[in-house]
Amino acid sequence: MTLGLITGWPVAALAGGVATWWLPALLGPDRSTARELACTEAVATFTEMLRDTLSAASGIEQSVRSACAAAPEAIAVEARRLARRIEDQQDLAAALTSFADELRGPTADIVVVCLVHAIRNSARDLSGLLGSLAATARTHAAQRKRAQAARMQVRTSVRIVTGMTAGMLAALFVLDRSFLSPYGSASGEFVLAAGLAFFAAGYGWLWRMAKPRARKRLLTRMDQVQEPSSWW
Structure with missing residues (x-):
């Protein structure tokens, strides 16, 4: 919601809410596996x-x-x-x-x-x-620890990608806001929604890689x- 108020983009407000709910579980420590x-x-x-x-x-x-x-x-x-x-x-x-x-x-x-x-x-x-x-x-348990160490590399990569993407967008918004002004239009909101959907699909794929299979x-x-x- 805060992101939507700052940018004035409804799609950004929706994406910010989803990211606030989902990203901490992906970027944070895997407590359930531990x-x-x-x-x-x-x-x-x-x-x-x-x-x-x-x-x-x-x-x-x-x-x-x-x-x-x-x-x-x-x-x-x-x-x-x-x-x-x-x-x-x-x-x-x-x-x-x-x-x-x-x-x-x-x-x-x-x-x-x-x-x-x-x-x-x-x-x-x-x-x-x-x-x-x-x-x-x-x-x-030792085998699962080794597998978890490999998954931690995926989580680290996700953190780096997320940090660089968020930093780049923040820098553009502060230093050259005119570059992002097209996203304020209806067509720009559509393009933004499509781009965020691709990001969400990528994060979903990374989520599946970082999470171990549930043991039956x-x-x-x-x-x-x-x-x-x-x-x-």
Whole structure:
């Protein structure tokens, strides 16, 4: 709106509103991916805690309680809720299912599925399996960190292009406003709208390059998962 008042161009006012809403997410830090990476690493640490407590001959419920008490900060809130459900005598498998639904990540899904299977059946080497899952989770997090570093280069390029474009337009508006005077006409507004549409398309393409693909959960409704029926 401020841009429209300064320039007197309705299209500029509309473009300024869209840019104010959209550009901060594109030019700023990718907090959602950072949270996802932190959560993946936290689940790996949580899984290692479970492995270590199970190796000490503790039961699954006691191991989960101990891991929740020392859960990493990224999943501390969800871990406290899990511990509270166990204290309230909720079924352990159902409590773990709710824990996975709150984390909403494929890594947590795998860990919880293994634990639920161990609760319903006699698991022979659950500690070894949890150790392998933790190592896989850390490897996956390291790969995503490398991919995120490459995407940061795209964000840096977008910042440079945006800064140079905005600086050039500001300089023209201050130093040689007559150069921009044709945009005040109806045909000029149409040309300006077309040019901004091309810019928006380019920024949309860069947005897709800078954003990682959303990871789909392995199990969207874990509480509906049942053990396969036996053939015997």
